[in-house]
Amino acid sequence: MKRLDRAISKGIKKETHPKAVVKCYPTYVQDLPEGNETGKYLALDIGESVSNFRVLMINFTTEGCDMLSEIYPIAQPLLNRPGVELFDYVAQCLADFVHKYHTGKEKLELGLSFSFPVNQTALNEGVLVKWTKGFNCAGVVGRDVVTMLREAVDRQQKVNIKIVALLNDSTGCLVSCAYKHQDCKIGVIIDSGFNACYVEKSDNVTTFSNVNNKPFVIVNTEWGAFGEDGRLDFLLTEFDWALGTTTGGWNLPNFERMVAGTYLGELVRVIMKKLTRERLILNGTGSKQLFTTGIITTEDVITVVTSAKGNLSICRKFLYERLGLPHATTEDCIDFNYICTLVAMRSAHLVSAGVACLVNRTSFNPITVGLDGSLYMNHPLYHDWIQAKVPALLKSPRELKLVLSQYGRGRGAAFLSAVCAKELVREKKTTNSGSIGERKTLSQRP
Template identity: 40%
Template sequence: MLDKFREGLAAETHPTASVKMFATYVRQTPKGSEIGDFLALDLGGTNFRVLHIQLDGQDTKMESKIFLIPQVIMSGTGVQLFDHIADCIYKFMKENRLLDKELPLGFTFSFPCRQEGLAKAILTTWTKGFKCEGVEGNNIVELLHAAVKRRGDIKVKCVAVINDTVGALMSCAHSDRKCAVGIILGTGTNACYIENLDNVEVWNEDKNEPKTVIINTEWGAFGDDGCMDRIRTEYDRQVDKHSINPGMQKYEKMISGMYMGELVRLVLEKLRRHNLIFCGKGSEDLSTRGRFYTKYVSEIESDIDDGFKNTKQVFEELGLEHYLVEDCRIAQYVCSLVSRRAAYLAAAGTAAILHKMGRHEVTVAVDGSLYRFHPHFHDLMVEKIQALCPNTRFRLMLSHDGSGKGAAIVACCASSNTSSSPAASMANLHLEK
């Protein structure tokens, strides 16, 4: 992982690097005294959120609403996607009586992007089940503004675009000055951290103070060059083969919530075919790709006694009628193997970042449904990071609404300075080294 980080940061190897290490234009972390009234968008999966955020120092007021992105739009055109987003913004603003206001907007867009400015992010590739035509290679802020213009009935201007890792980092750094890493463990997985500019050969802007920039690692693509093939299993290969992006995001497919349930299903179905579970009798749901949800893994592993209440309920939801107590134990064991591997892989990536930074004490902001809801993920990560980084004091800190609050904090700093320089736009943020 460290080798791939260095390849992504080096000018010579960056074009072919699997882990892209994109430099964001966020150069510093917040002071904690930011003030303002903002809209924020959060797009990183099938759920899309619109938020109204009022910052007043450490006091934050937030209203939000979740809108679904239908499958037909996820695989449609970019125009359809951004028209749908603009429609959601309109509905939210109307509901919250904001149509008469012109609010700066921060956009958390959690897909691999090449950042060319605070408000200029070029989508390099879709992930997490999205495949909208006409978006890859384009500036997503321009596409959003075009959709807003087509409507003509809302007044918003996107002044900053970030991904959810940066949002998590910025949100936690608002209250913890030692926060220097942001990690997402949800539908997908990614990480960012604060890097010294001297190590970022791909940085083509000024190198004035501050001498730092947040790097969006895009570590989900680790292994796409084959470096992890020796530890990938037949189940990983099946998940990859039937995904929307075969051969890509291999590390992510071994960790994240979009794939964990399917890995468990494949193992259980193989055991069933060999008459080792469920008396050899399955169900239509168990044999259907994607039907074993990742939330089932968390629910099954939450059973704390031999009553297996949650596990039995999951079996019933899957239409499984022939099972013994021993089958409940086997299912729980399979879930624990898949989730432990995911947590250890995520911990290894985190440890690589901590080694790369070389700090003695770091707070790591973590967000995402997998980390939030799995009963053991946090403890497993802490255990393995401690083993891999024995000389680093670290804390895993749950980021509360980083995708919304973090976007608002960056938007606040971008909109409070009229300079066209991306670095100057962030001038009123402060980083404590």
């Protein structure tokens, strides 16, 4: 935790940021929903999945908010086509959605949730640092993704949309959670990737130009890269190192690869393979399937652990049919279940250490942590592990809540659009009246 804390401090300082592994990009988000937003707002969520993206419309009423959403597929070839083609396709789907669900012709504000490393230069400007999650569209890295989307929407000539905010998945998670839990100051995504953001004092983030003179700003940590400089080597096992060879050596072992759902299934397989060859399980006899990269998915790990306690039928069926191991004994089934549990538990405990580190960096009390992502949502024990571990890692007791922020990344983008619209109205009123009215910031919640 001390190493992560130092890495974050290095990322938010202007003089050390260029060499920081944990980049800690300021998001320019300095205001959160207050629960009294009104109107209709759009959100576009790109990056949750390599195979699709989501478009949402949030309608705020006096009774809360209603949500409409559609999921649109991304054809595999499009992942490697020029970025202009990807954004044109997204803009076309966005126009279809608007015409399907919105008959009015007034301008709609849109928040873009873009779940890739982006260096933001304003609330609605951000340059793509690198593609991840299987995307590799040429001509996008180094460019402002908001401008590229805006140009694609303009080429449609069918819709009247203004892109007012850019945010990543963890920021969307925090903003969405804050709509109902206004003491939410941390957002964490535990999915195919792993990231977190938190509310930091603006004065501490010297990479951020606080032109609005507000006391706090949300920082997107991009902490998945933590450890690529060797700072996590003391925690790595031989199985973590082996994972680099089986997954094509995408990068060095890091925080994300020890936690995220993309890697847990393969980590279980690597462990099973090693123990089999050492004749510690399966009587030393493996199979072609067991030695095949990617045969075990994180969904498989969750399914095995989800099976009723003491009921090994799911484990046995998986070993027999999927891994071609009909000679697996009851003890082998127990061992397989145990390996799946340990791999997931380590992931949850590492998440807990990261969350505790962020809580310790703040002084908010009470404080809520919003969490989202398939691994957190679907694993039956994951929440309980984090809930038990985080308090034990805090420097001092806090009134702490862990809250599921379902659909957080998409809803958060729409919520932030509503916040931006409300702030614009406030600014106009302030300008017209010549006085400064009351305004709630990240530190002032009812």
